[in-house]
Amino acid sequence: MTLHDTPQKHGVNYAEATRVWARIAALSFGGPAGQIAVMHRILVDELRWVSEARFLHALNFCMLLPGPEAQQLATYLGWSLHGVRGGVTAGALFVLPGLLCLMALSWIYVLYGHVPAIASIFFGLQCAVLAIVAQALWRVGKRALRTRTALLVAVASFLALRGFNLPFPLVVIAAAAIGWIALRPAVIEPATDATMQRASPLRAAIVAAVLWLLPVVVLFLLFGPDATFTRVASFFSRLAVVSFGGAYAALAYVAQHAVETEHWLSASEMLDGLGMAETTPGPLIMVVQFVGFLAGYRPSGSLLAGTLAGLLTTWVTFAPCFVWIFLGAPYVERLRSNKKLAGVLAGITAAVVGVIASLAVWFALHLLFAAGSMTPDWRASLLTVLALLLLFAAKRGVLTVLAVCAAGSVVLAQL
Known part of the structure; x- marks a missing residue:
């Protein structure tokens, strides 16, 4: 010991x-x-x-x-x-610094994002983010695609999203079902720890669930299902339930719904938000606060509405996390030794590779072939290649890559 x-x-x-x-x-x-x-x-x-x-x-x-x-x-x-x-x-506390930083950056974005120097910085961040997503795809793929079945699940997930535009939750459910039936990864037997087996804090989980869903119900009753705030609360509550596989997988669902269906923001703005989330402390999924902010800000141009929508998004995204922990924590040892559950998660993890690949292609098409051009933008291509070299060859950290691409974009804008 x-x-x-x-x-x-x-x-x-x-x-x-x-x-x-x-x-x-x-x-x-x-x-x-x-x-x-x-x-x-x-x-x-x-x-x-x-x-x-x-x-x-x-x-x-x-x-x-x-x-x-x-x-x-x-x-x-x-x-x-x-x-x-x-x-x-x-x-x-883990969420608070990122919440404050990203809210401040959201204000700066809508107030000064049109200034050429600021716009150039965000363009550089977009190119860096595309490379970062590619790196995430590589890392997750190496870990998850170790069997032929897992590879087939990943390819099917990619085709379902890119080729058939199927809803993200349906892809997750199908992958979980395949994992339940066909995948049986080895389960590490956990060491027993008596202190882990304390009584379930069921009351706390119920309170957290009520607090999570209460704003959704109140908004529905006060403003109806079609109000922007109601739609924001409803969508990000659903996202919180199906966001397996990390932020990049969840962002594929956000891109599918918030960008292409609701039109709360554009693809380039989505990349900007992800770049901001990469530079601030806290979970990367905090980028959804920026999405919610723009959803509330756009209809009226009100910073107050944007701020409230951003805070609402953060609430319904993170409140469920407390529900999952308080419900499941006392049973952690039992859950870890469940082979069928391990198979379900293996299926979802394999699908996540296809989901992240779909997100990378979606980002690349909107960034490199902007405005429907048939030839790639040379500035975007150059900065993206630079970011890929820094990540894969030079092994530089994310913050370094973001800073270099932002500075490089400002320089290229002068040419």
Whole structure:
């Protein structure tokens, strides 16, 4: 047994834990991998509040759930330290810095986004984001496509979205069914930990579910189903239930509905929002706040309406995360050893590869062949290739790639 396998006895002060969660939130750049690494370094290596085994079991559990796994991991670990109060504190603080930063950037975007220098910066970010999505596709594909069945599921998912424009939830359900029937990945037997088996905080989960759905019901009753705020709340509530596979997979559904069906924003604006989310702390799925902001802002040009719609989007996106954690956390060991559930998740993970590929193609067509041109835009092509080289050949981090592409775009705009 190593030193880090034996955390300190639970005597962690709640106020001290709150300060630590705030610190983790402020340092949570770089997507889920970077955010999870920050939590591991602080909670396992530095403070030894959590054992290595518990951290890994918690991470595996959170990867089974829809929604951002890093934020759910923070919620779970906060719950394991201080119960429901700790879970709410950790999960909420993890989201807060990104919420504030992205809201400020959303205001800047609608007020000054037309300024040539600002527009050039966002164009560079779009090119970097296309390369980042390609990198995510490569990484997920290497991990998920290890059998012929998984490869077929990925290809079918891509064709379903790009070729037949089938709804994203239907693709997820079909992949889950195939995984249930045909995929049986090896299940790692978890170490037992008696402290994980405390009574289910069912009451907290029910309260979280009510708070999640209450705004949707109230908006429906007050304004009807066709009001913008009602549609925003309804759509992002549905997204929260089917957002398996990380932010990039969920964004395929957002692109399908928010861009092509609702026309709340354009494809280039979607890329801009993703670029902003990449540069701010917190979960990458926070980009949906920007989508909600534009949905509320566009009809009237009101910053207040945009702000309220952005906050509403954030609420219905992240409130369900607390429901999943408080319902499932006490049963984490049992869930991890369920082979059929593992098969379902393997099917969904394989489908996610096809979903991310669909998103990458969609982004590439709108960015490289803007305004219906038959030839690719040379500036976009040059910056995208530069971003790909930085990510795959030079092994540079996301923030470096975003900064280089933004600066390069400003320079190219002068030519």
